[in-house]
Amino acid sequence: MIVIRDLVFEYPGHRALNGVSLAVERGAITALVGPNGAGKTTLLRCMAALETPYAGTVTVDGLDTRSSPRAIHALLGYLPDFFGLYDALSVRRCLHYAARAHGIGPDAAAGAAAKAAARAGLSDRLEQAAGALSRGLRQRLAIAQAIVHQPRVLLLDEPAAGLDPQARRDLSQLLLSLKQGGMTLVVSSHILAELEDYSDRMIIVDHGRIAGGQTITLKDAAHTRVRIVLATPRPDLPAFLHGMANIEVLADGNMRALVSLSGDASERAALLAALIQNGFAVAEFAEDARALEDVYFAQVKS
Amino acid sequence: MNPELLRNLWLEANPFRLSLIAGLLLLVFAASSASNIATPAGAGLALYWFFAVLWGTRSAALSVVAEIRERTWDSQKLSSIGPWAMMWGKLLGATSANWFGALLCLPFILYPPWRDSGSAAAITYGIILLALGLFAQAVALLSSLMLIRRQTGNWRLDTFLCQVAGIGAAFAYYSLWSSAGAFERTIGQTITWWGQVFNVTAFHFASLLLFLAWALTGCWRAMRAELRFANGPFVWLAWLAYLCLYDAGFESEIALRMPVLLQAGPVVMRLSLAALVPLLTCYSMAFLEPKDPVRLRWLGEQLRAGHLRQAFLVLDAWILSYGVTLVLGLALAACFAASNLSRLAFPVLAMLGFVTRDLAIFVLMRTMAGGKGDFAALAIIAALYLLMPVLANGLHLSVLGVLFLPAAQNPLGPLVSWAQGIGVAWWAARRIGASFTSR
Numbered sequence: 144m145i146v147i148r149d150l151v152f153e154y155p156g157h158r159a160l161n162g163v164s165l166a167v168e169r170g171a172i173t174a175l176v177g178p179n180g181a182g183k184t185t186l187l188r189c190m191a192a193l194e195t196p197y198a199g200t201v202t203v204d205g206l207d208t209r210s211s212p213r214a215i216h217a218l219l220g221y222l223p224d225f226f227g228l229y230d231a232l233s234v235r236r237c238l239h240y241a242a243r244a245h246g247i248g249p250d251a252a253a254g255a256a257a258k259a260a261a262r263a264g265l266s267d268r269l270e271q272a273a274g275a276l277s278r279g280l281r282q283r284l285a286i287a288q289a290i291v292h293q294p295r296v297l298l299l300d301e302p303a304a305g306l307d308p309q310a311r312r313d314l315s316q317l318l319l320s321l322k323q324g325g326m327t328l329v330v331s332s333h334i335l336a337e338l339e340d341y342s343d344r345m346i347i348v349d350h351g352r353i354a355g356g357q358t359i360t361l362k363d364a365a366h367t368r369v370r371i372v373l374a375t376p377r378p379d380l381p382a383f384l385h386g387m388a389n390i391e392v393l394a395d396g397n398m399r400a401l402v403s404l405s406g407d408a409s410e411r412a413a414l415l416a417a418l419i420q421n422g423f424a425v426a427e428f429a430e431d432a433r434a435l436e437d438v439y440f441a442q443v444k445s
Numbered sequence: 446m447n448p449e450l451l452r453n454l455w456l457e458a459n460p461f462r463l464s465l466i467a468g469l470l471l472l473v474f475a476a477s478s479a480s481n482i483a484t485p486a487g488a489g490l491a492l493y494w495f496f497a498v499l500w501g502t503r504s505a506a507l508s509v510v511a512e513i514r515e516r517t518w519d520s521q522k523l524s525s526i527g528p529w530a531m532m533w534g535k536l537l538g539a540t541s542a543n544w545f546g547a548l549l550c551l552p553f554i555l556y557p558p559w560r561d562s563g564s565a566a567a568i569t570y571g572i573i574l575l576a577l578g579l580f581a582q583a584v585a586l587l588s589s590l591m592l593i594r595r596q597t598g599n600w601r602l603d604t605f606l607c608q609v610a611g612i613g614a615a616f617a618y619y620s621l622w623s624s625a626g627a628f629e630r631t632i633g634q635t636i637t638w639w640g641q642v643f644n645v646t647a648f649h650f651a652s653l654l655l656f657l658a659w660a661l662t663g664c665w666r667a668m669r670a671e672l673r674f675a676n677g678p679f680v681w682l683a684w685l686a687y688l689c690l691y692d693a694g695f696e697s698e699i700a701l702r703m704p705v706l707l708q709a710g711p712v713v714m715r716l717s718l719a720a721l722v723p724l725l726t727c728y729s730m731a732f733l734e735p736k737d738p739v740r741l742r743w744l745g746e747q748l749r750a751g752h753l754r755q756a757f758l759v760l761d762a763w764i765l766s767y768g769v770t771l772v773l774g775l776a777l778a779a780c781f782a783a784s785n786l787s788r789l790a791f792p793v794l795a796m797l798g799f800v801t802r803d804l805a806i807f808v809l810m811r812t813m814a815g816g817k818g819d820f821a822a823l824a825i826i827a828a829l830y831l832l833m834p835v836l837a838n839g840l841h842l843s844v845l846g847v848l849f850l851p852a853a854q855n856p857l858g859p860l861v862s863w864a865q866g867i868g869v870a871w872w873a874a875r876r877i878g879a880s881f882t883s884r
Contacts, residue, residue, distance in 0.1 A: 288520065
C-alpha cells in the first residue's frame with residue numbers, strides 16, 4: 144500500500160531520514176517504533192504527503208507524494224501526535240465539518256458523522272463541546288475525524304500518549320475494528336507495550352534509518368507460533384515434534400518447545416491431540432505472539 | 446455552503462456575539478445623535494475602521510495563525526477543500542462578526558454623501574469602503590500565509606505583524622482620501638499616468654480594485670502552496686510586471702522630485718521607476734521568505750545537474766525579484782551610459798552589487814541563526830548603510846565610503862560592491878553546501 148525507496152529528508156543542519164526504504168502491507172497494522180527523535184514523525188509526515196522529500200520516493204497506493212499530494216490526501220486519514228480540535232464546537236459539528244471538508248456532500252455528511260461517532264464510541268457525546276471532553280475522548284474524536292471519510296490508509300502518530308489503561312484498551316479495539324474493515328494502519332509509538340495488542344508488522348526507526356533494513360512480521364496470518372510446556376520433562380519431545388509433518392520446530396527442550404504451524408485451527412487441535420495420545424503431560428499449549436520488546440532489542444542490537 | 450466558511454460562521458458569528466455588536470453600535474449611534482462629540486457619520490466611519498480594518502485584519506491573520514497555534518492546520522491541509530474555497534472560507538468566515546459590525550455602520554457613513562452628492566457618489570464611496578476593508582484583510586491573510594512558512598512559533602508577534610501590514614495597506618490607500626469630505630473634494634480632479642489624464646477618483650477606485658484583485662490572487666497562491674499545489678513562477682513575474690508598469694506610469698511625478706533625470710528622457714525616468722519595484726520586493730521577500738538552506742542546496746543540485754526548467758519552476762519570489770532587478774538595473778545602467786548622464790551608470794551597477802551582497806547576507810544569516818537570522822541580517826545591512834559611512838567620515842576616511850554606498854563618478858564603485866557581493870554569496874553557498882550532521 145505504501146512503498147518508500149531511498150527516502151532522504153533533511154532539516155537545516157541535520158538529516159532526519161537517511162535512505163529509508165520500506166513497504167507497508169495493505170490491510171495490516173504496522174507499528175513504527177523507535178526512540179524519541181528517531182525520525183518517526185518525519186517519516187509519517189512524508190507518507191502523508193505533508194513534507195517533500197529531499198531525495199527518494201514515497202508512493203501511496205501507487206501515487207507519488209511529489210506529483211500527486213492532493214490525491215494522496217484524499218486517500219488517507221492522519222492523526223498528528225499533538226493534534227488540535229475546535230474546542231468551541233460540539234462533537235457533532237466537529238465531525239460534520241470533517242465530513243464536509245473531506246468532500247462528503249451536505250446530505251450525506253450527517254450520516255457520515257454519525258457513523259464515525261459510532262465507530263469511535265462517541266454517539267452519546269454528540270452535543271458535548273469538544274473542549275469539554277476528557278483526554279481519551281478527545282483522542283477518539285480526533286480519530287473519528289480522521290476516519291469520517293473512510294480513508295484507505297490511517298496514519299496515527301503516538302495515538303496512545305497520555306491515555307489511561309482503559310482508554311488504551313478502547314483504542315486497541317478501535318484500531319483492530321478499523322483493520323477488520325479493510326483499512327491499512329500505520330501507528331507510531333516509542334512505547335512498545337501499547338503496540339503489542341494490535342500490530343501485525345513492525346518497522347524500527349533509529350537515527351533516521353530502518354534498523355535491520357526491513358519490516359518485521361509479528362503476526363503471520365498464514366502461520367501460528369505455538370508454545371508447548373509440559374508438566375514433567377520428556378527427553379523425546381524434540382524427536383516427537385521433529386517427526387510431525389507440517390510443523391517447524393523453532394525451539395525445543397525436555398519440557399518446552401516453540402513450533403510454527405499453519406494458521407488452520409484444526410492443525411493445532413491435531414497437534415494437541417497427538418501430544419496427549421503419546422502421553423505428554425501438556426501443561427500449556429498456547430499461541431505465542433512475538434514479544435515486541437524482544438524483537439525490538441534483538442533488531443536494534445543486530 | 447463552503448465547509449470552511451460554515452465552520453467559521455459557527456465559531457465567529459454566534460448569536461451572542463452578533464447581539465453584543467448590534468447593541469454596542471446602537472448605544473454609540475444613540476450617544477452620538479444626542480451629543481455634540483461626534484456626528485453619526487463620523488462615529489460610523491471610526492467604527493467601520495475599527496470593525497473592518499483594525500479588528501478585521503487581526504481576525505483575518507488569526508484565521509491561519511490560530512490553526513497552527515491550535516494544531517488543526519495539518520488536518521485542514523489534508524482536507525479536500527481547495528485553495529480557492531479555503532481562502533474565501535477564511536477571509537469571509539473568520540471576519541464574519543467584523544463584517545456584521547462594519548455593514549451596520551455603512552448606512553450612517555453613506556447618508557451624508559447620498560444627501561449632498563446623490564446616490565452615485567454614495568454607492569462609489571460605499572464600494573470603496575467595502576473594497577478597502579477586504580483589501581486590508583486580504584493583505585493581513587496573505588502576510589500570515591507568508592509568515593507561517595518561517596515557523597517562528599511566536600503567534601502573537603506574527604499576528605501583530607500581519608495586522609500592521611493590513612492596516613498599513615489600508616492607510617496607504619486611504620491617505621489619498623483622508624475623510625469623506627476629502628473624498629468628495631477629489632471628484633473632478635485629474636491625475637496623469639503614462640501621459641494620459643484620468644479622473645482622480647476613477648483612477649484611485651480602479652487602482653484599489655486592481656490591488657485588491659492582486660491581494661486575493663496572492664492569498665490564493667499562498668494557500669495553494671500550503672495545500673501542496675505547485676505554483677510556478679509566472680504569476681509572481683506577472684505581479685512584478687504589473688507593479689513596474691503601474692509605477693513607471695508616474696514619470697511626471699519623478700520628474701518633479703528628481704529633475705536631473707529629465708535630461709535622460711522619459712524612457713530612463715520610467716525605467717528608473719520600474720526598477721525600484723523588483724528592488725524593493727527583493728528585500729521584502731528576502732526578509733519574509735524562509736530561505737531554507739536545504740531547499741537552496743536542492744536547487745543548487747538541480748542547477749548543477751542541468752535541470753534548469755525544474756529549478757526555474759520552483760524558484761522563490763526573492764530570487765525571481767533579484768533576477769528582474771538585475772535585468773532592469775543593467776538596462777538602466779546601459780541607458781544612462783548611452784545618455785548624457787553616463788556618470789549615473791556607475792552607482793546603478795554598484796547598487797546591483799550591494800543588492801547581491803545584501804541578499805547573500807540574508808541567506809548567510811539564515812544558515813547561521815535560523816529564523817532569527819533575518820533580523821540579524823537587517824541589523825547588519827542597516828549598519829553597513831547607515832553607520833559605517835558615518836564612521837568612515839568621522840575618521841576622515843571618506844575614501845572608504847565607496848565600500849558602503851553607491852558612489853557617483855567613481856568607476857571603482859561597481860568593482861568594490863560586486864567584490865563584496867560575490868564574496869558574501871560564496872560564503873553563503875559554502876554554508877548551504879556544508880555537510881549535514883546526522884542525529
